[in-house]
Amino acid sequence: MVLAPDPDRLAAVERAWSHLTTAGPVLTADERQHVINEARRAWAGAESPGADSGVAGEATFWLAVDAEGLTAEVVAEFEAQGLDRLAYLEIVGIVGLLANVDFYMQGLGRELLALPEPSDDEPSGEIAADTEDGYLWVPSVGTPSAPTVLDALPSEGRALRDLHEPMYVDMSQIGNGHYADALTKAQIEWLAARTSYLNECFY
Known part of the structure; x- marks a missing residue:
């Protein structure tokens, strides 16, 4: 049986794409789109960051192809x-969100979404008031978990x-072993575990 794309997932992808391609809390829309282009270059097989991509491009490239190889150093x-820790955190969020969007579209056999013209909007500057340094390599709020690791930049955490x-x-159903949508909870967790293993994500 082949399942049609879930409308809620497609709508979420569209919202994520709109978020990705507009100004963020620290980076402009143009800077965010440069991150998108650099990540896509990396996933397309580029062997190194673009020559003119700067430190943001270098960080993007390695997050895209070898995130587990990054260290505190x-x-x-x-x-x-010159790459501010909050800017780095925003790049982490962009690359993670983009991977979900792009690989979902590829899985559906569709073209990658095309970048719009970047807006001239300024970054929002929205940073959580209770942000702390030191727990991770990036600013965080409280003791972060995978779904909250971006919350020093609230708009990125929400996205x-x-x-x-x-x-x-x-989130309210994560501990519910009887939860099901088109798949059972066991099937969902099998796919999640397999995906994490293939991506060397051992959270």
């Missing part, structure tokens, strides 16, 4: 080269969860 070197829930399961 590497992130500190990015900062020493992550807005796509996370339709693609996986509503």
Whole structure:
């Protein structure tokens, strides 16, 4: 049996794409679109960051192809080269959200979504008031978990969860072993575990 794309998931992808291609809390729309282009270059098989992509492009490239190889020292070197930790955190969010959007579209056999003309809007500057340094390599709020790791930048945290829930399961149902949509909870968790294994994501 072949399942048609779920309307809620497609709608979530459209919202995520709109979010990705507009100004964020720290980066402009143009800067965010440069991140998108660099990540797509990496996934298309580029062997190194673009020559003119700068430190943001370098961070993007390695997040896209070798995230598990990044260390605290590497992130500190990015900062020493001028990439603010909050900007780095925003890039983490962009690459993660984009991977979900792009690979979902590929899985449906569709073309990747085309970038619009970047707006001239300024970054919102929205940063959580209770942001702390030190728990991770990036600013965080409280003790972060996978769904809340971006919450130092509230709009990025909201965007992550807005796509996370339709693609996986509503946060309120994570512990419900009887939950089901088109798949049973066991099938959902098998797919999640397999995907995590293939991506070397051992959270």
